[in-house]
Amino acid sequence: xxxxxxxxxxxxxxxxxxxxxxxxxxxxxxxxxxxxxxxxxxxxxxxxxxxxxxxxxxxxxxxxxxxxxxxxxxxxxxxxxxxxxxxxxxxxxxxxxxxxxxxxxxxxxxxxxxxxxxxxxxxxxxxxxxxxxxxxxxxxxxxxxxxxxxxxxxxxxxxxxxxxxxxxxxxxxxxxxxxxxxxxxxxxxxxxxxxxxxxxxxxxxxxxxxx
Amino acid sequence: xxxxxxxxxxxxxxxxxxxxxxxxxxxxxxxxxxxxxxxxxxxxxxxxxxxxxxxxxxxxxxxxxxxxxxxxxxxxxxxxxxxxxxxxxxxxxxxxxxxxxxxxxxxxxxxxxxxxxxxxxxxxxxxxxxxxxxxxxxxxxxxxxxxxxxxxxxxxxxxxxxxxxxxxxxxxxxxxxxxxxxxxxxxxxxxxxxxxxxxxxxxxxxxxxxxxxxxxxx
Numbered sequence: 001x002x003x004x005x006x007x008x009x010x011x012x013x014x015x016x017x018x019x020x021x022x023x024x025x026x027x028x029x030x031x032x033x034x035x036x037x038x039x040x041x042x043x044x045x046x047x048x049x050x051x052x053x054x055x056x057x058x059x060x061x062x063x064x065x066x067x068x069x070x071x072x073x074x075x076x077x078x079x080x081x082x083x084x085x086x087x088x089x090x091x092x093x094x095x096x097x098x099x100x101x102x103x104x105x106x107x108x109x110x111x112x113x114x115x116x117x118x119x120x121x122x123x124x125x126x127x128x129x130x131x132x133x134x135x136x137x138x139x140x141x142x143x144x145x146x147x148x149x150x151x152x153x154x155x156x157x158x159x160x161x162x163x164x165x166x167x168x169x170x171x172x173x174x175x176x177x178x179x180x181x182x183x184x185x186x187x188x189x190x191x192x193x194x195x196x197x198x199x200x201x202x203x204x205x206x207x208x209x210x211x
Numbered sequence: 212x213x214x215x216x217x218x219x220x221x222x223x224x225x226x227x228x229x230x231x232x233x234x235x236x237x238x239x240x241x242x243x244x245x246x247x248x249x250x251x252x253x254x255x256x257x258x259x260x261x262x263x264x265x266x267x268x269x270x271x272x273x274x275x276x277x278x279x280x281x282x283x284x285x286x287x288x289x290x291x292x293x294x295x296x297x298x299x300x301x302x303x304x305x306x307x308x309x310x311x312x313x314x315x316x317x318x319x320x321x322x323x324x325x326x327x328x329x330x331x332x333x334x335x336x337x338x339x340x341x342x343x344x345x346x347x348x349x350x351x352x353x354x355x356x357x358x359x360x361x362x363x364x365x366x367x368x369x370x371x372x373x374x375x376x377x378x379x380x381x382x383x384x385x386x387x388x389x390x391x392x393x394x395x396x397x398x399x400x401x402x403x404x405x406x407x408x409x410x411x412x413x414x415x416x417x418x419x420x421x422x423x424x425x426x427x428x429x
Contacts, residue, residue, distance in 0.1 A: 049293045052429040068293045072286025078225040079218070090214035091294045129290075 002027050002065070002137055002168045003048075008057030009191065010040065010047045016055060016191040018044060023184050025137065025170055028163045030179075033172040035186035041172035042071070044186070045139045048170070067135035069143055073126025077115030081106055081125055084114055089132035100131035103158050105151075119146040127155055131162075138162065140171035153178065212300050215291075219308035229274050233313045234320055237270040241324040252329040259328035260338075260389040266324075267317045267342055268349060268378055274313055275353040275374065276360070276367040278305050279424070283361050292428055298421040306354035306417065314346030330393065337392025341405065345385035348409040351416045352377045358420035362427045381408055 002025050009019035018040040025031050033041045047054050049068035075084050085097045101107050104124040114122065123146050130138050138159075144152050156177040159169050223230045244262050245255060282288040291301050321342055322335045330338070356374035360366035388401035 046289075049289075051289060051292060064295050066293070068290065070286050070289050072284075072289070074282075074285055074287035074290040076218070076222055076285070076287070078222055083218075083221075087214055087218045088290075088294075091291070091296055093295065 002029075003059070003061045003170070005048070006058045006060075008044075008047070008059065009055040010043050010052070011055055012040065012043045018186065018189045019055075019191040021057070021186070021189045025168050027136075027166050027168055030159060030163055030169045030171070030177075030181040032181050032183045033170065033186060034174070034183055039186045039190060041186060042141050045141050045170070045172060048139050061137065065135055066137045066139055067130050067133040069126065069130055069138065069140040071141055071145070073122055074129070075114045075122055075125060077113060080111050080113050081117070082110040084125060085128060085132055088129045092133045092135070094132055094134055097128075097132055100128040103131060103161075104128040104154055120148055120151055123147055124151055124154070127158070131158065136167045138167065138169040138171070140169065140173070142173060143171055144173055144175045144177075212296060212304055215296070215301060215304045216308050219305055220312060223308065223312040229277055230312050230316075233270040233273050234316050236273055237266050237317055237320065238324065240266040240269065241327055244328065256329045256331055259325060259330040260334065260393055261386050262328060263321055263325060263330075263338060264342075264345075264382055264386040264389065267314075267321065267346065268382055270317055271313055271346065271349040271353060272371055272374065274309065275357050276370050278309055278354055278357040279361040280357070280366070288361070288424070289428060292424070298424060299417045302354060302358065302420045302424070303413075303417040306351045306413075306420075309354060310347050310350035314342075314350050318342040318346055333395060334389065334393035337389050337398065341385045341389045341392070341402070344402065344405050344409055345381050348381045348405075348412045349378060351409075351412040352381070355412075355416040355420040355423070358423040358427070361424060381405065384408065 004024045006022050008021045009016055010021075011017060017038075021044065023031065033044065035041060043052075045068065046052050048059060049066060051068075074088075079087070082097060082101070085100060089095060089097050101110055104127060106121075106124060106128060109117065109121060114125065117125065123143075127143060130140075144155060147155060152175060156179060159177065160179060162169065241262065244258075248254060248258070279288060282291065292298055318339060321338050325335060325338055353374050356370050356377070359373060360370045363369065384401045384405040388398045388405055391398045391401065
């Protein structure tokens with residue numbers, strides 16, 4: 001098992017929004033997070049990435065196995081496509097960016113500065129960054145935003161080959177990627193006001209009267 | 212780590228990176244002083260060490276809010292925080308890149324500006340030595356301030372107010388060593404204090420700044 005989450009609770013801005021989240025992610029598996037806006041998909045992914053602590057519960061996964069892909073791509077407009085990608089490759093201790101450029105059809109753009117790319121091309125470059133990390137678990141937040149259907153197909157193929165090579169992916173998305181994947185609906189895990197978690201952690205924030 | 216240093220220097224030097232802004236600011240401030248004070252060369256020579264130090268310090272301040280704010284806005288900071296490099300190292304490298312693109316050019320340009328202020332000839336070596344020793348502390352303290360204000364909208368002014376008081380010890384010992392050097396007095400004590408401040412900030416502040424960033428990213 002690549003990733004096991006047991007009874008996790010997490011908060012956004014000090015307010016608990018998810019509790020009792022438990023799921024597993026096996027090698028080669030893709031898990032889609034679903035739920036309405038504000039349910040806590042981003043918060044869950046940020047917690048797993050280690051950007052914020054979980055309120056309670058346990059996460060077990062191999063060390064240094066997770067690559068996080070956020071809403072923002074972390075690209076520098078003044079650098080070219082290949083400079084951006086090579087920087088992230090070197091941060092992860094790797095050098096070869098050829099396959100990543102090829103898989104996301106960026107080879108013709110590689111000497112263009114990133115600020116001259118379209119939104120969809122930037123997104124493709126942001127996703128190509130995942131390939132150069134060499135990490136096994138991808139935690140992705142709305143990866144298909146501003147992608148056209150051809151690019152979504154490229155992305156779906158990249159996810160498929162990543163999973164076929166023993167990797168796994170966890171993503172918050174509403175789009176059909178063209179293959180079957182397990183879905184985790186977050187609505188049942190919504191933290192209820194007055195539940196034990198909300199009571200123990202809320203301070204002034206939790207006492208606000210919304211009438 | 213080295214990749215990060217190279218990227219930051221490259222970003223600073225390319226169009227819109229702000230390299231040269233600090234230098235131009237330093238030049239303008241120094242040129243304005245004789246206009247304000249008047250052309251009496253003996254007064255200018257006496258205040259030159261203080262003017263050059265204050266000018267370098269303010270010029271350093273200009274580019275501080277770019278250290279983390281840009282990386283925060285485009286998401287790089289989140290990704291760097293989850294990457295297999297220690298955040299302390301990221302902070303130290305960013306501060307070093309800031310010094311290489313701001314403090315070092317200021318130090319090298321300062322003797323040229325000393326001429327405009329009629330600085331005595333014996334002081335130029337001390338100008339290079341004190342600025343070279345002191346400006347790394349300005350970059351590292353500034354990086355700490357930038358880490359505290361990362362994520363705040365228009366935190367630049369708050370950053371200046373936070374950082375300027377912390378610059379006071381560096382300014383006192385830097386300008387004092389330079390003044391003594393220019394007058395031909397013993398400079399050992401202020402130079403040692405200046406070096407001590409720089410070494411302490413370089414050694415300690417990356418850890419403090421990294422914890423501040425971790426809290427601000429939550």
